[in-house]
Amino acid sequence: MTKRILIVDDDPVQRRLLEEAVKRFGFGAVVADGGEQALAVLNGPDAADIGVVVLDIVMPDLDGMGVLTRMREAGITIPVIVQTGQGGIDTVVGSMRAGAYDFVVKPVSPERLEVSIRNALKVTALEGEVSRIKRFRSGTLTFSDIVTSSPPMERVIRLGERAATSNIPILIEGESGVGKEMVARAIQGSSERAARPFVTVNCGAIPDNLVESILFGHEKGAFTGAVDKHIGKFQEANGGTLFLDEVGELPAEVQVKLLRALQEGEIDPIGARRPVTVDFRLISATNRRLLDLVKEGRFREDLYYRLNVFPIWIPPLRDRREDIPKLVQHFIARFAAEEGKRYVNSVSPAAMQMLMAYEWPGNIRQLENAVFRAVVLCDGECLTEDEFPQIAYQTQGSAQPTGSPSLEPAAAHGGPSEPSRPAASAPVPPQHAPAAPAPGDSSRQTPFGFLRALDDTGHVRPVDEVEADIIRIALDHYRGRMAEVARRLKIGRSTLYRKVRDYGLDAPADDEAAE
Structure with missing residues (x-):
């Protein structure tokens, strides 16, 4: 949801003009006719939706300077753009010292106000991201x-x-x-173990x-x-939290030692003469149902009940589409900020509607x-x-845009090209394979998600080339998570490693993406 702008002015005509201008900019508006009403909004349940405050300095009762002072005392960090008909230097300096982000003089032009609002929102977003990264690392x-x-989240x-x-x-x-x-990191940061070691192990x-x-x-x-x-x-996490990702991939002999570590609070390093006592908080994660693995005999039942003391299930993104606009922003x-394109600051309504309609099988990581x-x-x-050419193709059912990456070997690792609008050709139903091109016809592109069965001369491609392609696609699709790739291809992990080596494919060094 787009952030709303709080307009605080005692002049009803000015409030109405500012409200209409803000709506034309694409933002929602909340109006207040004085300082006390503005503070009630900022301290109310909808305060999280307020992105910027446009505040008049000269008002009866509680004026703009008083509002800024009260906001600072309450720890409210929402950026404030102050405006007044008296643009003296003392007023400007005083308001900026009181914590204002920007200052405009009435009557302010719509262009000047829009630039100020958008800059304030961008600065707030960047400051929040920097603070989040610092807290993540600490x-x-x-x-x-x-x-x-x-609501699900x-x-x-x-x-x-x-x-x-x-x-x-x-x-x-x-x-x-x-x-x-x-x-898992939020649980650690909200506990008494905050700022202690948080050690992540990707078991798969x-x-x-x-x-x-390693463990x-x-x-x-x-x-x-x-x-x-x-x-x-385990010893690295002593005093802190150990996060075992994809815990269902642990071998049976390691599961026994993990069970002992949980029961006794001590571990047996290989070759050690005596156990080592460790103090750790264990958080496990899995993208599969451990109970199913227990029924298949691949996971110890006693360990399952030790791990599953406090289960938390996180719903997929398709079941909480309300999060998509906030995540996109x-x-x-x-x-x-990272790419040096600070002028990019929004997404069109049509694009947002398309993103909301997509199923997101890769969830937040795919959206990111x-x-x-x-x-x-x-x-x-x-x-x-x-x-968003790939998303447009899959949501609108049209032919693959010319700018979307091909799944052919020559383009599998190439950089992105400039996108174009989807062609007006007939859609290809996703459940059926596309018609094969005529011999010698290499002008038709394979739709996203399909493999080419014929080469450019119209002959069937060799099995090893097709196998290399499907492994490459699986590595890309599952972001190098070798255990998941092997499971989906229904081959052993050692076989997968061998084929990756034989075909000269690029398996990521960190072949398990973070959750």
């Missing part, structure tokens, strides 16, 4: 840093706040990309023969190649990457449908 991230406005936050008051083991379940690690990204050493550590000479003593992740502010690409491609102030 282990003090809290639930107020989670970008959401949907409010329930998640309530559960997380309750869990943060104790050291109870927590199991966070949800699809890939919904933000499980963010919730570790080769089976190294899991025990529990080893002594020098414990096995061939152990030339030095290694401190495991959040990512725009972040990537516009889509906005990142859109900001890089954008040359104006507003993101349009043209900057």
Whole structure:
């Protein structure tokens, strides 16, 4: 939802003019006829929706300077644009010292007011992102840093706040990309272990023969190649929180040692003569139902009940679409600053409607990457449908835009090209394969999500080329998470590693993306 602008002026004509101007800018407006009413709004339940305050300095009773003073005392950091018909230097200096962001003189032009409002919103977004990054790195991230406005996520936050008051083991379940690690970090930052170590282990990204050493550590000479003593992740997390992502991927022998660590509060490093006592808070996460793994005999039942003491399920993005506008604005502010495109500050209504209609199988991570690409491609102030060619193709059912990346080997790792509007050709139903091109016809592009069966000469492509393509697509689609890729392709993980090596594919060094 777009932030609303609070207009504070005792002149009804001026209030109405400012309200109409703000609505033309694309923002919602809230009006107040005096300082006391403005403070009531800023301290009320809808204060989170206020992005900027346009404040008249000269008002009866509580004037603009008084409002600024009271806001500073209450810790309200919403940017304030002050306006007055008396543009003396003393007034300007006084208002800026009192905490005003900008100053305009009546009658202010609509263009000048719009620039001031948009700049204030961008500065606020950047300051919030910088503070969030600092808290993320220091282990003090809290639930107020989670970008959401949907009822399902409010329930998640309530559960997380309750869990943060104790050291109870927590199991966070949800699809890939919904933000499980963010919730885990918020639990840590809201607990007594805030600012203590937060150690993340992606269990699906570790080769089976190294899991025990990485988690529990080893002594020098414990096995061939152990030339030095290694401190495991459990000891790194001593005093803080250990976050086991994709815990269902742990081998059976490691599950036994994890169960002992939870029961006794001590671990057995490989080659150690005696156990090591550790004090840690365990938060586990999985994108699969552990209960199903238990039924399949792939996960210990006793360990499951040890981990599943306080379950939290995070709904997918398609079930909380109210979060999409806020997330989009959040990512725009972040990537516009990172890419040096500070003029990019909004998204068109048509593009937002398209984003709201999409199912987002990759959840927040997919949305983040889509906005990142859109900001890089954008040359104006507003993101349009043209900057989301892949989303437009899948939501509108039209042919693949010429700017969307091809799934052919030659283009799989190429950079993004300039997008264009979808062609007016007939849509290809997603459940049916497209018609094969005629021999020698290489002008037709393969729609997004399909593999080419024929080469440019019209002959069937060799099996190894097709297999290399599907593995490459799976690596890209699941962001290098080898365990997930192997599971979806229904092959062993060692077989997948071998094929990646044989085909010369680029497997990410960190082959497990953070949740």
